[in-house]
Amino acid sequence: MKQITVMLVDDSAVVRQVLQSVLEREPDISVIATASDPLFAMEKLKRAWPDVIVLDVEMPRMDGITFLQKIMSERPTPVVICSSLTARGAETTLQAMAAGAVDIITKPTIGLKDFLQESAHDLAMAVRGAAMANVKQLCKAPLAVPAKISVDAWLPASGQAMAQTTERIVAIGTSTGGTQALELVLTALPRVSPGIVIVQHMPEKFTASFAERLNGLCQIEVREARHNDRVIPGLALIAPGGKHMLLKRSGAYYHVDVMDGPLINRHRPSVDVLFRSVAKYAGKNATGIIMTGMGDDGARGLKEMQEAGAITYAQDEASCVVFGMPKEAIKLGAARHIVPLDQIHHIIAK
Known part of the structure; x- marks a missing residue:
């Protein structure tokens, strides 16, 4: 070893x-x-x-x-x-x-x-x-590992998504190397962009400062998500550290639920939790993007988004800091497209 x-x-x-x-x-x-x-x-x-x-x-x-x-x-x-x-x-x-x-x-x-x-x-x-x-x-002999709880143990699998509306959602999941990658993507977006929901694996209390920093750099508004925040164009919501974030829908509008829950794939927030909720409530109205990070959190959720009609992307190996999460999504066949980091803002803008 x-x-x-x-x-x-x-x-x-x-x-x-x-x-x-x-x-x-x-x-x-x-x-x-x-x-x-x-x-x-x-x-x-x-x-x-x-x-x-x-x-x-x-x-x-x-x-x-x-x-x-x-x-x-x-x-x-x-x-x-x-x-x-x-x-x-x-x-x-x-x-x-x-x-x-x-x-x-x-x-x-x-x-x-x-x-x-x-x-x-x-x-x-x-x-x-x-x-x-x-x-x-x-x-540009080991310690005991906590049991890995999958999203199935806490959040039921999604059914069919609601009918399409004019509201578009972009869901992003990332981990190791994601703070730099998100900064590159979000700072390149024009003010008129679709609503974005993001899980970045990060400890609690850091996500608020991270969102505030990005907000000062970006044309779009970026903030740490609060329970029942509406997802609207020109706004990116980042899941708070230590909490799960789920997408919900009321009529033609989307909002987020921010809640406690178990560690899913050893993470809270979990990308799988967000992506599964996006598959359920947004379906083909959504675009899913999985970016640099260690582990496999988000791979299954991205597959569920794809099966629900969403367009799905994975960051390519060459531009990742750690090619873990995208690699697992690609292995599952969850990513319809594999793209370099510097193309992701174009995808979102479209």
């Missing part, structure tokens, strides 16, 4: 110890170095360069974003950001994601025992996903 080598950079000795303990219980992951700040990290990088760096963003002497930019300019390396669940931390973390970080994990500032028990799998998967990342696109 090929080992994934990791460096941990965090100013908290306790956090470094916890993260190292969690990762070294995984048979395919090895922590080869830890550092209390980027300057110490740079000295250690001269001796051994890891496959993945797990990086805090708020540290003494040099902040994580400056360090990340330096790494990406000198020797591009997959970076997972380790950040606290705070409004300030969320904004700083998103700046790091824009600078080329692959994924976010939440820092265990308190409740370290709970973190060890509940989040170890998420941390290991984030590191594995980062190790698989296409870094060129960025510049």
